[in-house]
Amino acid sequence: MQFKKIITLAAFAVSGILISSCSTRQVTRVNTNDTIDISGNWNNTDSRMVAQEMTQSILGGKWISTHLEEKKGKRPVVVVGLVQNKSHEHIDAETFVKDVEQVFVSSERVRLVQGGKKREELRAEKADQQDNATVLTMKKFGLENGADYILQGSINSIVDSHKKQKVVYYQVNLELTDIQTNEVVWIGDKKITKYVKN
């Protein structure tokens, strides 16, 4: 009888420990503008810093006024091209390039056209409409806005580490090129250096 009691108590204790060990994870919503560095790798703060720098620089650039002057007030049309990540980490440039695109649209100073897969999807939708939409609502081929400029970029990094110390340098470059002439009209860069001590 005594032995049964001990077994029951032990079972309760073990199950209690198991339940408590399962509920140690805590998740808290934080402000997206908060800086939280955990591993020292590229994170949302770096992306935000790049986006802030690029949006300010690209809209404040002289290329817009030059274009407006040359084209008699017609706003420049931009398409987003490739960004090459040549750093040592997986970084998706879309997190900051989207911010730049958003500023183009919201500022109404630059017109943005779709490229890549999204443009292909649009053309496929147009093709579908040729057979299925009413004649009045059907969209026609050959009336797209041709881009004046293409936005391209690259991400590079340098890592210097010894024992438990590490310095990581990131350089993000975006550049805007005139599609007709291949002339680079704007280059923006953001350099970030991190010191990590393990």
Next chain:
Amino acid sequence: MKRKLVISSLCAVFVLTATAYGQQAGLVTDQNPRYEISRAKYMNVADSLTSSQGTTVQNTYKAYDWYEAREERRKLRREARAANAGNDWFYPSVNYYPGYYNNWGYGGGYNSWGRHNWRRSNLWLGW
């Protein structure tokens, strides 16, 4: 016969001149008259070249990190010990080609039994 030959030659010269003139007439100011060569080349590949627009191409490299390399070495050592535990005395894991994959040409990471020499090897660099 001779007359026919002269007439056909003149016709050919006329057609060629007219074509060249027509091409020149279609050019805008300062446009390269041989632009059609480049146009023909890129018209065929435009779809494949623009399909990844708006994306990030990942050309990453592996950076040497002393601390991470040490952790990785330790992890591999533990795994190797666990794998060899119990049977390596009787069946040593002989590597018949020590240093085969070593770029430096000699089997720095392996001893004569083909067993890994953890002090001399550098797993981060792959030998």
